[in-house]
Amino acid sequence: MKKSFHIIGMGRVGQTFAAVLPKSGRWKLAAAVSRKNNPGVLADCLADKIVPRIQDLPPADAILIATPDNILKNIAEQLAQLPWLAKETLVIHFSGAKTICVLDEVVKCGATVGSLHPVFAFADVEKSIRELAGNLCALEAADAGAMAKLHDLAAAAELRAFEISSQQKARYHAALSVASNFSVTLAAFAQDLLAPLHFSDELARELVSGLMRQSVDHLAELPPLSALTGPIVRGDDSTVTAHVSVMDEAERQKYRIWAAATLDLARSRLDSGQIKALEKVLNISDGCMN
Incomplete structure (x- = not known):
């Protein structure tokens, strides 16, 4: 019934x-x-x-x-x-x-x-x-x-x-909100960085969403540290320097927040010299943004 x-x-x-x-x-x-x-x-x-x-x-x-x-x-x-x-x-x-x-x-x-x-x-x-x-x-x-x-x-x-459990509900939801909402915010930031290049909206979305989709696919099979790619985990401070040099101050502030979090994730794959060079570019001292 x-x-x-x-x-x-x-x-x-x-x-x-x-x-x-x-x-x-x-x-x-x-x-x-x-x-x-x-x-x-x-x-x-x-x-x-x-x-x-x-x-x-x-x-x-x-x-x-x-x-x-x-x-x-x-x-x-x-x-x-x-x-x-x-x-x-x-x-x-x-x-x-x-x-x-x-x-x-x-x-x-x-x-x-x-x-x-x-x-x-x-x-x-x-x-x-x-x-x-x-x-x-x-x-x-x-x-x-x-x-x-x-x-x-x-x-x-x-x-x-x-x-x-009821006690863990808020932390659980915070984690999901970060994964869902912040990824959209990050995509919007990435597309905004492309605006001066005058790409079509369709191309900008495809460039950003395509890479994000690949990263998500990697995360389904690998832990975050193993799935991480790019200049920070490679210790390539010259590329990060080039990034911040072409941004306005508002963009630079957002970039540094995300880059600092990425550096925290990548630390175990970098040597001390690479970490210090990246911290200098990102204006980080004693683990804090300046």
Whole structure:
């Protein structure tokens, strides 16, 4: 017998799970709470399932909260008013930063809570629906029973699950944010450095993304120190000097921050003379930027 689920919030994450979970044959979408009557690419199949308020939700086996983090507590308070919540009801959020403590009001009503964070960039709904399966997801729960329910939900979405404690949630999310967000910022900086060359946007993107893609591929098979290439890990201070000489002061400051971090990573592959020469170019003394 299929289990029923609701989704609160029909953004990219909500739409993706509304489409993916029913494909397993084990779950069916009962209702979706959305401020919009036309929730994106799923408008046709959701036409009769949209409800405007949480109070309008009928009983279901699970409630999936796919709203922004800063309103999760408010959503939990509204859910706590539902008269049909029971221990068998699973209530989860998708946040990678917030812990299950944000759902405490639901716990007081006796429901089971958890967190399922897909390690996936939901940039486009249709692409996410096609490509979500096979990716990792982090599961957080207070007990074994709740964790078992989360594993079942992850399996239905064809996600590869691993467990994480509430105490480590913020550090976990910080690491993923660095990997995802900072790489985009770094790509933007690299493309900005190319601007004076008057390349087309398409060529600039291909130059930067092509090398970044190769580096990411290397990182999938090697530790960062082994995957590192370029003038810093080669100890080539003359090339680094040439880099900073053609930059304006704002560019130079950004470059030095990234270069100093790269030098820290590369130290074990360099001799003391190479390290001192690079530190001089980058204005580093006693491990600090000047």
